[in-house]
Amino acid sequence: xxSSRHRHPACLGLPVLAVSLIAVAGCSSADDGxxxxxxxPSPDAAVTKLCRNLDESLPKKVDGESRRDPEPAxxxxxxxxxxxxxxxxxxxxxxxxxxxxxxxxxxxxxVAGAVNGVDWLMEKREDGSYRFTTANxxxxxxxxxxxxxxxxxxxxxxxxxxxxxxxxxPEGIAS
Numbered sequence: 565x566x567s568s569r570h571r572h573p574a575c576l577g578l579p580v581l582a583v584s585l586i587a588v589a590g591c592s593s594a595d596d597g598x599x600x601x602x603x604x605p606s607p608d609a610a611v612t613k614l615c616r617n618l619d620e621s622l623p624k625k626v627d628g629e630s631r632r633d634p635e636p637a638x639x640x641x642x643x644x645x646x647x648x649x650x651x652x653x654x655x656x657x658x659x660x661x662x663x664x665x666x667x668x669x670x671x672x673x674x675v676a677g678a679v680n681g682v683d684w685l686m687e688k689r690e691d692g693s694y695r696f697t698t699a700n701x702x703x704x705x706x707x708x709x710x711x712x713x714x715x716x717x718x719x720x721x722x723x724x725x726x727x728x729x730x731x732x733x734p735e736g737i738a739s
Contacts (some may be wrong), residue, residue, distance in 0.1 A: 602634035604608040607654030611703045611738070614619050615640050615653035618705065622651070647710035649721055653708045658697050661685050673695065678728035679719065680726035698720060698729060702736040705729055 608614065612721025619639040624631050642651040660674045673688045676699065683699040692711030696705055707717050707725065 565581035601636065602643070602650055602652065604636065604638040604640045605654040605656075607640070607703065608739070611654045612640070614703045614733050617706075618653050618703075618728060621732045623724055623728060627720040629720075641648075645713075647712040649713065650708045651725070652706045652708075653703060653733075655697070655705055658685060658687065658695070658706075660687055661697065661699060664739055679722040680730075682726045682729050684721070686721065694718065697735045698736070700734065700735055701729065701733040701739055703733050704738050705733060 569673055584720075619642060621639065622631070624643050626644040626649055632645065632648070633644075634641055634642050634648065634650060635645045640653050643649060645685045675686045677684060677686070684699070685697045685699055687695045687697075692714065694709045694714050696707040696709070707721065709721060
C-alpha cells in the first residue's frame, strides 16, 4: 500500500469513529416500505467493472435482512430488508465530502469516519434518512438507510458491508 496516497478533505485529521458513534443515526418514527424505484448510477467503464465485482461480493444478508434488490435490476444497486437498506455503486462524489465544515467538525448533519477499515461520510438527510458514502476508494459506494431503519443501530449495516467493499473497491481516489 502506498503510504502517500491522497485523502479526501472530509476524512483528514478525523479520528476513526467508533462503531457505536454511528449508532446515533436517528430517533424517528415513520417507516417507509422502501418500494420506490432506485435510480442506477452511470459511472465510466472502469468504475462499472469495480461495481460489478462488488455486486458479486455483497453478502446475502445485512443486519439480519435478506437481499432484495430494488427495481430496475442492476449490478450497480442492491437492497436488503424493509424498510430497505439501499446500496448504489458508482455514484458521484457527494458535495459534503469536499466541504471544509465537515472536515473541521462544524457541520452537524455530516460526519466523516471509518468502520472496519472503510472510510465513510455519514449525512443526515432532510427526510430523516441517512446516506453513507465511501471515501478514499476508487469508486464511491452509497448506502442509504431509511428514516424508519435509522431508529435502530445502523453500525451493523456498515460492518456487514465492509468486507465486500474492501475486497472489490480498492483504496484510492475516485474520479
